[in-house]
Amino acid sequence: MRKSIGDNMIPKDWGFERGLDLVKHAGFDGIELWLGDMPWFQTATTDPAVRELRRKIENAGLVVSNVSTGLHWATPLSARDPSVRAQAARIVERQIETAVLLGTDAILVVAGLVTEEVPYNEVYQRCVDALKPLGDKAARAGVKIGCENCNSEQRFLLSPREFAQFLNDINSPAVGLHLDVGNIHDTGFAEQWIEIHGPRITRIHLKDVLKHRGRSGDQSVYTNLFLGDNNWPAIRAAMTKVGYDGWLIAEMEARYRYAPDQQFYDTSQAMDRLIAGRL
Amino acid sequence: MVMHRREFLGYAASALTIALPGHDSRSNAPSAVTVLDLKEHCSLRESLAGYERASAGVVPRRPMLIVPAAMTLPAAVTSEIAACLGGGGTVLLESGAGFAGEWGLRVHRDMLRRLQVHVAAARCKSRDVPYIDYAWPYRTKIRDFSRVVPLAEPQPGEVIAWVDRLPVASKRRIGTGTLIYLGSPVGPSLWAGDVEARRWLHAVAHAA
Numbered sequence: 001m002r003k004s005i006g007d008n009m010i011p012k013d014w015g016f017e018r019g020l021d022l023v024k025h026a027g028f029d030g031i032e033l034w035l036g037d038m039p040w041f042q043t044a045t046t047d048p049a050v051r052e053l054r055r056k057i058e059n060a061g062l063v064v065s066n067v068s069t070g071l072h073w074a075t076p077l078s079a080r081d082p083s084v085r086a087q088a089a090r091i092v093e094r095q096i097e098t099a100v101l102l103g104t105d106a107i108l109v110v111a112g113l114v115t116e117e118v119p120y121n122e123v124y125q126r127c128v129d130a131l132k133p134l135g136d137k138a139a140r141a142g143v144k145i146g147c148e149n150c151n152s153e154q155r156f157l158l159s160p161r162e163f164a165q166f167l168n169d170i171n172s173p174a175v176g177l178h179l180d181v182g183n184i185h186d187t188g189f190a191e192q193w194i195e196i197h198g199p200r201i202t203r204i205h206l207k208d209v210l211k212h213r214g215r216s217g218d219q220s221v222y223t224n225l226f227l228g229d230n231n232w233p234a235i236r237a238a239m240t241k242v243g244y245d246g247w248l249i250a251e252m253e254a255r256y257r258y259a260p261d262q263q264f265y266d267t268s269q270a271m272d273r274l275i276a277g278r279l
Numbered sequence: 280m281v282m283h284r285r286e287f288l289g290y291a292a293s294a295l296t297i298a299l300p301g302h303d304s305r306s307n308a309p310s311a312v313t314v315l316d317l318k319e320h321c322s323l324r325e326s327l328a329g330y331e332r333a334s335a336g337v338v339p340r341r342p343m344l345i346v347p348a349a350m351t352l353p354a355a356v357t358s359e360i361a362a363c364l365g366g367g368g369t370v371l372l373e374s375g376a377g378f379a380g381e382w383g384l385r386v387h388r389d390m391l392r393r394l395q396v397h398v399a400a401a402r403c404k405s406r407d408v409p410y411i412d413y414a415w416p417y418r419t420k421i422r423d424f425s426r427v428v429p430l431a432e433p434q435p436g437e438v439i440a441w442v443d444r445l446p447v448a449s450k451r452r453i454g455t456g457t458l459i460y461l462g463s464p465v466g467p468s469l470w471a472g473d474v475e476a477r478r479w480l481h482a483v484a485h486a487a
Contacts, residue, residue, distance in 0.1 A: 080425050080467070081378040082323060117409060117425055121471035126325070 001239075003271045004030035004065035005250040008037045011260045016040045016053070020060035026264035027272070030065035031057060032249050033102065035095055037070055043094050050101045057102075065247040066146070066178075066203050067099045068108035077130040078112035078123040085130065092134050092145070099143045106202045106247075107138070108178045111147040114155040123156055128169045135172030146178025146202030151187045152220075158187050160196040167200060176200040180251065181235055182207035182228070185220045190230060191238035198242035205251040206271065222253050224263070225270035233279045240277075248275070312343045312484065313363075315356060322375035323348035326466025333469040333477045339484035341457075342368035347466045348375030350383060351390050360394070364456030369487035373461040377402060377426035387428070396449065396460045397431040405442045411463050413479060415439035415450060416486035421465055421476050428462040450487075457487045 005028050010019030016038075023031050033041050033053070040053060057064060069091060077088045095107040112127040114120050131145065138145045149163060150156075157163045163177060177197045181190035181204065194201065208228030210221045226232060238244075248271055256263045273279065312334040314327065321327055326348040334345065344363040346356065349372060360370050372394070376387035384402070391398055404427065405411075410420040411427075415437070429445045430438065436451025439459070447462035468476035 083378065119409075119422060119471070121473065122467060125471050129325075 001245055001275050002029040002065070002247050003250070003268060003275075004028055004032050004247050005264065005267065006032040006034055006068065007041070008034045009250070009252070009254060009264070010038070011254075017056060017060075020057060020062060022261050022264055024060050024062055026261075027268040028062065028250075028264075030063045030247065032065050032108075032251075033067050033098075035067055035069040035071065035091070035098065041098075043071070043091060045098075047097075047101060050098050054102045064099075064102040064104040065249055066104050066106040066108060067095045067102065068178075069095055070110070072110040073113070076110070076113045078114075078118060078126045080118055080122070085126070089130055089134060093137060096134075096138050096141050096143050096145075100141050105142055106144050106146055106178070108146050108148050108203065110150055110154065112154060112156050120156070124166070128166070131170045131175050132172060135170060135175040139172065139174035143174065144202045145175045147175065148178040148180055148205070149183050149193065150180070151183050152185050153183070160188065160193040163193075164196060164200075176202045178203050178205065180205035180207070181230060182209045182222055182251070185209060186211055189234070191234040194235065194238035194242055194244065198244070201242075201244060201246070203247050203249055204239075204244065205249050206274070207250070207252040224252055224255060224267060225250075225274065232274060233277075236274055236277050236279060310339045310342050310368075312337050312339055312345065314345045314347065315359065317346065317349055317352070317356065320351050320353060320356075321348045322350050322377075322379065323464060323467060325470040326373065326375070326464050329466035329468065329470030329476075330480075333480050334484070337481055337484050339369065339487070341487065342366055343371065343484055343487070344368060345371045345373070347373050348464055349373060349387075349390075350375050350379060351386055357393075360458075364453045364458060367455035369457045369459065369483070371459045371461065371483065372396070373464050373466060374398070374428040375464065376428050377424055377464065384428075391460070394458065394460075395435055395451070396458070397434055398462065399429045399431045399445075402426045403429055403442070403445055411440050411442050411447060413440045413448070416479075416482040419475055419479055421479055422468045422473060424464045424467055430460070430462060459483065459487065 035041055071091050075084055075088045079085050099107050112123040114123050151158050157166055177200050179201050184190050208223050208225050208230050210223050210228045250267045314330045330345045330347050363370050376384050388398055405423045409423050411423050413419050427442055427447050429447050434449055436449045438446040439450050440448035449460045451458050465476050
């Protein structure tokens, strides 16, 4: 397994190159690029500029693990407004294009948001309809779309079996699950998601979660690996059981008030222990 | 029975002007539901798909023409609407302008005015409860579609649905036919498998 971390974890005032050095020195093998999050990688970033990003990443001794985006939170594939949906699909297409340019074969998509306004049945159907042609495009490009499980935030696809049905309905070998083991909260157990989805997992996001310890005790809070309630030995065992040997990508919230770069070193070491099974 | 546009044109070829009171060109052929694909003038393809799916197998009391998510109506479609009404049929005209820009809404309003459907200058959104209250053909609630193109008052015909007390759908006799206007699309609910929306459509087909 290889270790990666998002470029959106790079301290804001560090800049891309200095950030890459930090990622490398902390012991990561790759970097996850977040389309639309950081000034160096926007939807308007040209192909030559994307190739330049790749050159810098490779010069730093890293590779791109995958292309993610948070843009679908504001521009979801499940929007009722057709113009917003078209924009959302274009974002996925740009992710696919940039993944090819960056030499990676996976993208992360947050597929659909259930809201008070847009009900579940509509969201489900729209996402299936949108992801079928996008899956074809991804397959032609040699890229896999990993739909992330953002269970509580999306209010969508809350159980692993439901997620499996969703993937069955899309019925594309190029569309799978980008599993976030910290996003499951009280709706289940990450190791069971791993077991059920096995070969359909495109990438794994790592973070820990403190269940029900947030504001007023009614919210879960994300934290660094091993500080929360995830059952890491079970998660590691499930990875072994299904033969997952792909990228592990750290996606924590920046929790260090001082010395923010220390979070990279601590996370990298924790990931080493997880991979080695020394838990 | 679902008919496609070509079949419908043959069906209703004898009536090509807006129906006049007393003019009845109903044929003896079995009634059918025709769902018109307005192509680029249809703003929600899922609405079209919803009506196509939900109307399969429906045999309406009178010929029924459904125009899903209409933004504008090309002249040929206006003729089809006139033919249907002239034949004593029912036209269900669904607004597709909920998400249109200001210019699109203005064009839409002008189009509806030609059919004597007067809509308000601004769209609205249901406040707390995301349902449209229908009073015809029976009392029921169907999901709204975020932005509604409400009716202006006064309005010829009968108001059949409201959101937050604002009228959003109407039914009006034109000659022997019936024109139903929906200011909040039902097609997307049909497409998403909403059982109540389907039941309502079937009831309209049998009541109109």
